[in-house]
Amino acid sequence: MKEITPTLLSSAVSDSPEGLLLLVTSAHCAPCKAVKQLYDNESTGLLNRWALYTLAVEGAPEWAGQEGIHSAPVSRFYLKGSLVSEVRGLITRDALNTLLRQLDSGEPAAGESIRQMMEMGRWDDARNMLGSLSDEAARAPEYQRLKGMLNLHLLECPEALCDLRDSYLSALLSADLIRAQTLVDDALSELPMSADLSGRRPFLITLIDLFPDRRIAHLWRRALKSN
Numbered sequence: 001m002k003e004i005t006p007t008l009l010s011s012a013v014s015d016s017p018e019g020l021l022l023l024v025t026s027a028h029c030a031p032c033k034a035v036k037q038l039y040d041n042e043s044t045g046l047l048n049r050w051a052l053y054t055l056a057v058e059g060a061p062e063w064a065g066q067e068g069i070h071s072a073p074v075s076r077f078y079l080k081g082s083l084v085s086e087v088r089g090l091i092t093r094d095a096l097n098t099l100l101r102q103l104d105s106g107e108p109a110a111g112e113s114i115r116q117m118m119e120m121g122r123w124d125d126a127r128n129m130l131g132s133l134s135d136e137a138a139r140a141p142e143y144q145r146l147k148g149m150l151n152l153h154l155l156e157c158p159e160a161l162c163d164l165r166d167s168y169l170s171a172l173l174s175a176d177l178i179r180a181q182t183l184v185d186d187a188l189s190e191l192p193m194s195a196d197l198s199g200r201r202p203f204l205i206t207l208i209d210l211f212p213d214r215r216i217a218h219l220w221r222r223a224l225k226s227n
Contacts, residue, residue, distance in 0.1 A: 001023060001036060001039060001040060001043075001052040001053060001054045002052065002053050002054070003053070003054055003055070003056070004022070004053040004054070004055055005055070005059070005060065006055070006060050006063035009022065009053075009055070012051065012053065013078045013081055014081050015051075016050075016051040016078070017079075017080050017081065018049050018050070018079075019049055019050040019051065019077070019078065019079050019103075020050065020051045020052075020053065020077075020078040021039065021047060021050045021051070021052050021053070021075065021076070021077055021078075022053050022054075022055060022075070022076040022078070023035060023036055023039060023052075023053070023054045023055070023073060023074075023075055023076075024054075024055050024056075024057060024064070024069055024072050024073060024074040024075075024076070025054050025055070025056050025057070025072050025073055026056065026057050026058065026071075026072035026073075027056065027058055029072050029073065031072075031073055031089065031090050031214070032072050032073040034090060035073045035075065035090060035091060036054065036073075038091070038092075038093060038096065039052055040052075042093070042096065046093070046096060046097055046100055047100075057069060057072055068174070068175030068176065068177075069175075070175075070177040070178060070213075071088070071177060071212060071213040071216075073088075073089065073090070074086065074087070074088050075087040075088075075091060077099070077103060079103060084103060085099060085102075085103060085111060085142065086142070087099070087141050087142055088145075088212040089141065089212050089214065091141060095139070095140055095141055098136055098137065098139065098140050099140050099142075102137055102140065111142045111143060111146065113129060114126045114129050114130060114143075114146050115146065115173060117129070118146070118149060118150070118153075118169070118173055119170075119173045119174070123150065123153055123154075126146070126150060127150055130143065130146060130147055130150060145210065145212075148209065148210050149169055149172060149173070149210060152165060152168075152169060152206055152207070152210065153165070153169060155203075155206065157203060158199075161199075161200070161203055164183060164187060164207075165203075165207075167179075167183055168180055168183050168184070168207055168210075171183065172210060172211075177211075177212070177213065180211065181211070181213075181216060183207075184204070184207055184208065184211070184220060187200075187204055187207075188204065188220060188223050188224070191204070191224075201224060204220075204224060205221075205224065208220045208221060208224075
């Protein structure tokens with residue numbers, strides 16, 4: 001994979017109508033190295049027609065902030081000059097294969113449509129679209145995460161927790177991970193003073209499971225165990 005800068009990315013996308021895959025990485029990021037190794041291995045296989053690039057967030061913090069990228073790895077797939085799919089975190093070869101087949105069929109556009117429906121509060125429409133996916137397509141990481149958000153939205157909870165849930169979902173859907181992290185940090189700090197400790201703990205686990213930065217999620221789980 002070749003390194004690229006935000007300045008050159010736009011022209012590279014335009015010059016790669018058959019597909020450009022951008023892997024956003026970070027220094028000392030083990031998952032980033034694993035995903036890059038997968039893409040390198042598939043450069044003559046599944047990804048043989050794709051232009052492959054990496055971009056380190058440390059060298060482009062302003063661009064990363066503008067793009068809502070606060071953790072790595074992030075895999076962005078461009079076709080015909082447009083961003084058509086994005087995967088945050090690890091991806092397996094099977095999931096990559098499924099995603100590429102979806103891209104060839106045009107199905108991945110459903111992912112962005114579902115996200116937009118959720119942001120607009122059209123949760124029933126989002127649920128119907130998720131339900132219309134084939135079993136194989138639904139296993140893709142992007143759709144699994146959207147399904148997790150839908151399940152969280154449908155979760156019955158007391159009013160105080162529902163406010164936290166709605167704010168957290170809003171932050172995730174807008175890719176504001178700093179806001180999402182702050183909400184969970186505050187909830188964990190208030191946990192020892194809660195009168196309903198047993199009810200809040202599983203609720204917080206549900207929030208933590210949806211957070212894309214697995215390192216931070218692991219630290220939160222450890223904090224939960226200590227309370």
